[in-house]
Amino acid sequence: EVQLLEAGGDLAQPGGSLRLSCAASGFTFGTYAMSWVRQAPGKGLEWVSITNSGGDRTYYADSVKGRFTISRDNSKNTLYLQMNSLRAEDTALYSCARVQDCGGACPEDYWGRGTPVTVSS
């Protein structure tokens, strides 16, 4: 069974930093691309970032580019999101998601339950 368990969410000050992690199990982590997606309270889903299976290619939403960094440690089956220069608008539930292996561009097919991040003074 595919399982994704996020951790690291917390209350942070504007301008502060947090590092989120996502522990994966139930599949061969190192062969799948992975994403981070967030959902602000009462809002829709917002895609944040994606990395390929090897971690050498990454993409970001414009709203987080230059402030967030996605990375992975395939030996630990873990995905990370380093969040710097946090803003109030970054307040959301952050979820990691596995990208389906469908050949070519594929959607996210399994999601974790998320870890909450609150940015406030």
Next chain:
Amino acid sequence: EIVLTQSPGTLSLSPGERATLSCRASQSVSGRHLAWYQQKPGQAPRLLIYGASSRATGIPDRFSGSGSGTDFTLTISRLEPEDFAVYHCQQYGSPPRTFGQGTKVEIK
């Protein structure tokens, strides 16, 4: 980036009725790389449809997707009680990936 607009915002229907949800893109979605997700309160999204019309593993055939270019549709042929939820469309063909704002299907 491609902006996705879902309509209606809320759909009020009764069990057994047909639901038709729309997702319109600000520019053509390459390769029909359009997905639909179902999300219930407190739960993670569940992939329903990918490639605009392919059902994900385990998804009942009452869910169907159609469309291409800029106009896509999710149809639920006969609503079951467990289908009342929020539905999100996503394009994943052109980075950055983007989602629509969601359509809530509620019990009338």
